[in-house]
Amino acid sequence: MGNGMKITIKEVAKEAGVSIATVSRVLNGKDGIKPSTKDRVEKAIVKYNFSPDHIARSMIVKESKTIGLLVPQLSNEYWATLAEVIEEALWTHGYTLLLCTSSTRDDSLQKEKAAIHSFIQRKVDGIIYSTSSGANESFLEFTEQIKRYGVPIVAFDQKIQGMSQIYGDHLQGAMDAVKHLIQLGHRNIAYIGGPLVSPERELGYRNAHTIHDLPVYEQLITRGEPTFQFGYRAMRELIESGRLFTGVFCGNDLIALGALQALETAGRRVPEDVAVVGYDDIHMASFAKPALTTVRQPIAEMGRTLVEQVLLSIETGNAPQQSRHLVFPMTLVVRESCGAKTRVRTL
Template sequence: MKSTIKEVAKEAGVSISTVSRVINGRDRVSKSTLNKVRRAIDKLKFHPDHTARAMINKKTQTIGLLVPELSNEFWSLLSKIVQDECWSNGYTTLICSTDNRTDKEKAYLKMFIERRMDGIIYCASPDDPTDMQEQMEMLRNSGIPLVMLDKSMPGVSSVVGDHLHGSLTAVEHLIRLGNRRIAYIGGPAVSIEREFGYRKALMMHGLNVDEALIRLVQGQTFSDGYGALTVLLELGVMFDALFCGNDLLALGAIKALEQAGIRVPEEVAVVGYDDIFSASLFKPALTTVRQPITDIGKELVSLLFQSVEQLSENRSARKIVIPTELIVRESSGVERNEIVQP
């Protein structure tokens, strides 16, 4: 039978309020009293009712983190950074992966609200603006502090990568190497600004944006990149370079090129995006646009806790832009005066 706080107080010879102060870490109690209460808790195997405490204190000490998928190194590492940052601030993290599915996203957000999360870090969102509006309305009505990654909404704090500049830099690198038929693999699962940067770079350099060179996929996995590149080859589309919306797409595409007997970078130069750990281990090592993932995770948590500590009517939205950096390795070839990085 489950022990009660009343039984703990009786065993320790103190009042119920003293036991409560020890459990909640509020107010100072003498060391001897603290030890008596802890011994009583251990002896009776007492476990506080966290749900009841949350209702009373209006805090669960839990943050909800929503990501598109955990099989991608970028999202798994970001989840760990966020979890560690929250832990150092006295909070646990409930991590949910949507697998890029809107139905899962809605269900998880509803669960975050029902479980009274103290804050939500929102890294996954539908491509459909109607679905996005529905999600935002649900979150606004809940009053739970919210921070978003790579999405900007009125009244909501966000951390965004400088993806337009990052992708533009990547494509310009390919152009400077003499490539003129540059393909792109991306889709709704990666920031639309990466496609915009691709298109902008081509237009800035007087190159035609050939829609036949653009393959948009629903996911962001190795197999998605492999499949998209296979389709390009089957269609007989000619290209001398490839820019991908993330590294897994790029690595999958390189595998498909190799299996088709096409050498990278001698025949097709390839650039990815994110700089996941595998990018430097792959052969050829992947040229990519690096996002400082540790900075991103820390900024997300910092912005969220600023909101958590404020009353809802006093919260002000902030936007943090994270710079990106081109990391040149083997898969793209090297411009004169460039240094190949590990």
């Protein structure tokens, strides 16, 4: 351990053969410690080059063994699955999970602030954080405040300066989905997404059109909440508007499943009349009729990496030079709803 690795107060206590509280008393210059005990602690401190700036972080590590997880919602199977993966990975490392959701119809930022403050009050060792409020000015001010707490934080699917970040390549994932529809012959492709869906998915939709020299029809873009109900309503409105579209890319699978239901209700055949592609590859996607073509996120790998990163941040005292940005590739999963297995007429 003397080769430059970060040492916690726990290792110092073990080396000296005393309790963590005793090491803390020595570091803080408290009286009432036997000279021989104090000598052993001081030798351990010198041996490991343990400096007082590690004290606060080390003490938190020994107290809590809890990680806070903040996600937008659990009604979407994607977030529920991610939470389960994270909880299981933390359990194998001896940590428990404190879970909060932030998505509300009113002010998600206020709920995020309340959740983070709750995490801090409960002395969590670290936080895994995914916002649903968007990167506006208030959000950016809030992230600066979070960093001042000194608790290691790993951002998920959020590019926040000065924090370790784990995120999926949603721009490429969305581009692959829409390019697939274009290659099948579609020229009028709708997009149903929204503010609680990664903005990179709409950007990928737009970029795929640009790359193939196709116009983006703004009247075919609908934004709202990432729910089954919104997908159903948005598709019904598109159909009733009389606008021409033969394909639709949805910001997540719940939206896509709602769109499928609306198409069936309206008597539109999938994929013969309208091709549908979703995003996330939740379990329900493969059980839909027809089975949903979608973009698969590697949820298990991302969840385990989030845990590895937050625990690494705890061990290193959240040192800025240890911040990491890890990007996970997405995979297009072709099933029945896009019509790839049937000949599509040139439109």
